[in-house]
Structures are given as C-alpha cells and as structure tokens.
Amino acid sequence: MTRPYAPVPVHKPAPSELAYVPFVSVDNMMRIVAERGVEHVIEGIAACIEEDFRRWGEFDKKPRIPAHAPEGVIELMPTSDGKTFGFKYVNGHPGNTYSGRQTVTGFGVLSDLTTGYPLLFSEMTILTALRTAAVSALVGRYLAPKGSRTMAVIGNGAQSDFQCLGFKHLVGIREIRAYDIDRRASERLARNLSGAGLTVTICSSPEEAIEGAQIITTVTADKKSATILTDNMVGQGVHINAVGGDCPGKTELHRDILLRSDIFVELPEQTRIEGEIQQLDADHPVTELWQVLRGEAPGRVSGEQITLFDSVGFAIEDFAALRYLKGVLATTSHYEKLDLLADPDDPRDLYGMVLRGTVGQPHAA
C-alpha cells in the first residue's frame, strides 16, 4: 500500500484515560461472580432493581427495537433516567443449539448521558441470567406466602439454577421440586445445586412437582404456546413465578389460571404483547410491580390469593444490573480497558490523530 503524502512527524501520544471504557468479558464476569458468590451478586442486583423500580417515573420507557429474520430476532433494549443511559443487545435464536451456539446471548453498555461517553461495556449472557433471577426473587419477597420453603421448578434449563439460588437467598426457599420433560436436565440441575443448601427432588410430572410447593416457577423454553399448568393443578394461596412465556405466541399457563390470579407485571404495554396475559383481554386488570414496591398498590393481601408474576424482562432491569456491575468495578480488578473512544489532543484534529498513528509504524509506508 502506498500513501501519497507525508504524515506530519509528530510523536504518537498514548490515549488518555478518557479514551478507555471498562470491559467485563465472560471470563471476568465468572471471576466476579466467583469472587462474590452467586447469591450475593443476585442480592446486589435485586437491590439495584428495587431502587430503580421505586423511581420508575424517572425512566424513559421505550419498547424494545427488534430486527427479525426467519431464524430469530435481535433486539436493542435502551432506557435512561436522564443522567445515565443503558442498553442491552440480546438475540433469541431457538435453532442455535444445533450449531453449538447459545439461544440467547447479550451484551450491554452503560453511559454517562451528560457526556455521551460509555462508562461500562459488558457481556450480558450471564448478567441477564442473574438479573432475571434477581427480579423473580425480589418479586417473590413481596408476593410469595410468608414462610415459603418449597418451590416447584418446571423447566430445568439454563435459567433454572439461578432462579433456585435467588429464591433460596432472598425468599428462604429450602426445597426444590424439579420437573423437566428431559430428566437429564433435572439431574443436571440437582448436580449443580448439590452443596448449595437446597434439597432437590426430581419429579416425574408437573403435578408431582407442585405438591406442597408455596411457589411455582415455570421456566420452560419452547417457543410456542404450551400448557405447563392447568387450572385444576393449582391450589389456593400459591405464588406463580412465570418466567418462560416471554414473547408473542409463547405462553406456559392455562388461561383459566390467569383468571383466578392477581397478576403483577413489569410494564403492562410490553407484557400484554409478550407475557402470559397475551391470552387475556387487553383491559384485563393487572398491577404494576413498581407500585407495589413503592407501597402504592397492594401485593399479597390474603393466604388464599393466587399471585402471578408474569415476567417478560424489561430494559430497566438490565440498566439496574449494569449499574450494580459498575459499582463492583470499584472493588475488583476483573475487568479490562478497551481503547474504544478516539481521543485526539485537539478534538478538531481527528485526522491529525490518524496521521500521527501512522508515524513509525512499519506498515505505514
């Protein structure tokens, strides 16, 4: 390659600190989780989510921005509180497992909205699993029957371990009754939780799993409408944590259960499209969780009531998880610094910086 003009012979300065963005890789996320303990990380994220739900009105609540292909979807999930901006990139490709890829992966960015500069860039596959468990367990603390000890977990895939640990640490669950159409998934779950302070019973049917459970978590992965729970299976007084039904055409609960339940949601506009309540009329009453967390709406009011958290995941939860992680960076060395932002000495002289970048490079001539 030839460059027909001579660069100005100036030294090449190292980028200043302003040019660097902290980056948490998958490996470093695992180290951070190991350093603190999964349950403490879930607890920390739950605390940030609780704070942010309590200041719900400060947030810009946009719908997800999707790009579709026959194989799946990529979504951008932005939000902002006017001072800080965050977004998550997340994909959903059910066929990915056939090529050894994850169905869902993600990464995210937290930025200072007053300068526009990113504060943090992070993997969000693991972080999303942690925040999803944090939301469920946090909501469980408000809605599950007092003294809940036993949780049925129907669907024993990638999210189920995190759910169990979250409910153990934040709600006090000690017994897990696990069911999956693939028994090996339940065995995997039991193996991973051995030594975690939970008794795991592998069950042969959803009916068996929910026996004696105060909390029922449904977290199956099929991208279609399935009926994991039918009406006659669900007795009075339970809390249902419905995590798996999270996109149009994908639900887990029979409609009749919904009609018997008091339903709690993140953002009604989104949940009516993506959640279990896509089966109900558009004006079916639901309670917004932020109102419960602020004490402005009742949560569980009786021992007979069936409470249902129709979880779909919302951008503010990812924002809170990134905010938690940003706080962690002050006390850990498990991150890298990415040279992501151009930082010329003179902001007007971007090309001059590029020119200087060529000085002394063996490949420049």
Place this chain on the structure above:
Amino acid sequence: MTRPYAPVPVHKPAPSELAYVPFVSVDNMMRIVAERGVEHVIEGIAACIEEDFRRWGEFDKKPRIPAHAPEGVIELMPTSDGKTFGFKYVNGHPGNTYSGRQTVTGFGVLSDLTTGYPLLFSEMTILTALRTAAVSALVGRYLAPKGSRTMAVIGNGAQSDFQCLGFKHLVGIREIRAYDIDRRASERLARNLSGAGLTVTICSSPEEAIEGAQIITTVTADKKSATILTDNMVGQGVHINAVGGDCPGKTELHRDILLRSDIFVELPEQTRIEGEIQQLDADHPVTELWQVLRGEAPGRVSGEQITLFDSVGFAIEDFAALRYLKGVLATTSHYEKLDLLADPDDPRDLYGMVLRGTVGQPHAA
C-alpha cells in the same frame, strides 16, 4: 466472601472460537487506515455504500432511537438487510470539548441475523468520519459538474480533512479553498493536507472561498441555524455538499438557495427533520439518492443546475462501513478478539459454566 456450597470439580475449558468477537480499537483502526491509506479506505467504504444504496429496498429503515439530556443526545442507529444486522451508538455533546472530550464519539456492531451472534465490534469515531466523507464523495461523483477541480470547504473542523481527501480521490478535486471563522482551523487543515496532492488556499471569507469552486462543501459545527451561504453568493452550475446541518435547529444554508436547487437526500423522512430542508414545506420535492444510484431518477441534468446534497447521515451508511471493515479483517492482523459471548459446552448449563469458572481461582473461596 464465602460461597456456602462446593463447586463441581470439573476442569475449566477455554472458550471456543464461537465465544470471540473481533474488536477494532481506535489504535487498530488507525493502523488499518495507515496500512491501506485513507483515500483507499474511503474508496472501499464508498463502494460498499453504493452497493447498499442500490439494494435500498432490502433494508429495514428505522428512525434513530434517541436518549436526550440537557447536555446532549445518545442515539442508537440500527438497520438490517434481513441477513445481517448492524447498529451504531453515537453521541452528540457540544460542550464536551470543554472537558477535553470529543463532541461526537461512536462505536458499532455488525451481527449475523441468522444466529444473532456479533461478527464485529468496532470503534466508530474514526469510521464515521471516513464514511461521512465516503458518502459525500460518492454523491459528488454522481452530482458534481464533470471535471470539477476546485472545492470550497467552509468549516475546517474534524470532518473537513476527510472530505477533502474523499473528493480528491473519488471526484478528482485538486484545489481546496478553505474558510473557517477560526483561521487556525484552516491552518491546521492545510498542514494536515500538505503532501496529499491538494493545493490548499486559506480564504478570509466564505465569498472568497467559493470563488471559482465547482463544489461547495459546508461542514460547520455550530449547533444552531447559521447562514453560511446566502443566495447571491451561489452561482449557477455548482454542486453543494451540505454536511454540517444535521439536526433539528441546525442549518447552514439560506432558504433561498434551497429553493433554487435540486435537492438530493438519503431518507426523506429523516432529512426533513434533521437536514437543511427542515426550512422548507414538508412536501417540497426531493430526490432520493438510492434512486439516482440505481439509475431510476436523474442526477445532474444540466450545467446550469445547482445540485444540493443535504447530508444528515443514515444507518445504512454505517452498516456499509462496518461491512467494509468486516471484509478488511480477513487480510489484516489489526484487531483483537473479545471474550464477549458465553459459550458453555452444554448450552443448557450456563450456571455449570459459571461454577467451573470458580475452580482453582484463588479468590473463589
């Protein structure tokens, strides 16, 4: 920190290739540009933009998604052709220069929409400067008078160098007549372009700058409506490349010039909000560039005509620039690999991967 349960004692495998995403840092972008030459990079990006404009109908054309603060804006600019997805993160904070930061920085991602996996993560401050010049020069090739040799450049900030080099290489410009309200900016531009095969004349007024110019590039940075060019300054037959007016309330040209010009735009819906034509009626006729590039609409049809490219920047141009860069990665070593995607051996066993990540770490106990 204590972890109350024992991890399953399995070895920790290295992430597979699937887990890594190529990353082009600012430093590596400078190396790539140096390796190839700025003008050749602009040419390569222009070729990708031309290809993508010619298949305009295949693209998902979303508006930018903004988050506002009093100090500025952060925007996400996504697009997709149904097979590949791209987005750019870009900020605009005019006050940033007071704290030594860039007014505009950016980064972007290109992904395989059939798997949802990112193919490339890149800085886009330098890349955006290159693609903006590539768009202008490409359009200049279609609209500028044949044999154009002289370009007036009004506004000599960070983008001006790239504009000059793009028009030199793609249109054949040999003389630059530079004007800026700050003469030091013009001197900086002249210094950077010395040896680049361009004669740079520093002018004392816009009137002086446009004397004898076949092309007039306006690329000022003030975030307000300014009148860089008035009607009586602009003679017949010129091509105006209006780059600086690019957001609501920010324009550079007097309305009367617009009324005498044939106006060419990227995406009319966006340009009517952000471009010079925000000064005109919402139904004022404009020509879409993709139609000119496909030969479906006329470009320049006479020597007397004033053609005006009302440039605001559109997501498909960033997509094309990322696509160019992706192609470059096959022939360069100037990139890193980011451990961005969780890649458990068993996609269902995300928590197992986290557990294994703890094995043997001194900080895990």
